[in-house]
Structures are given as C-alpha cells and as structure tokens.
Amino acid sequence: PKLHQLNHYLASIVYQLIKLWKEINLSAIFESPSSKRIK
Known part of the structure; x- marks a missing residue:
C-alpha cells in the first residue's frame, strides 16, 4: 500500500x-481520587 x-x-x-x-x-481517577497521573 502507498503511504497515504x-x-x-x-x-x-x-x-x-x-x-x-x-x-x-x-x-482510574474515579475509582481512586488520591491517584496521581504519571507521564
């Protein structure tokens, strides 16, 4: 197949x-309000 x-x-x-x-x-945030996002 072509790129497009x-x-x-x-x-x-x-x-x-x-x-x-x-x-x-x-x-995940809803289930555990104290959870923190990791990037």
Whole structure:
C-alpha cells in the first residue's frame, strides 16, 4: 500500500488508542481520587 493509504488506517487506530487511554485514565481517577497521573 502507498503511504497515504497507510496514513488513513493509522490515523483511525491512533484516534481509537487516544480515546481508550482517556477512558482508562478517567476510570482510574474515579475509582481512586488520591491517584496521581504519571507521564
């Protein structure tokens, strides 16, 4: 596949991963208010 075709699929995957990461962070904070984020 050409680069622009790969970018289309990769952008979708990255978007889903970012969405999942945000949901995991929010649920962890909700369950434990004293939890701290680590970057």
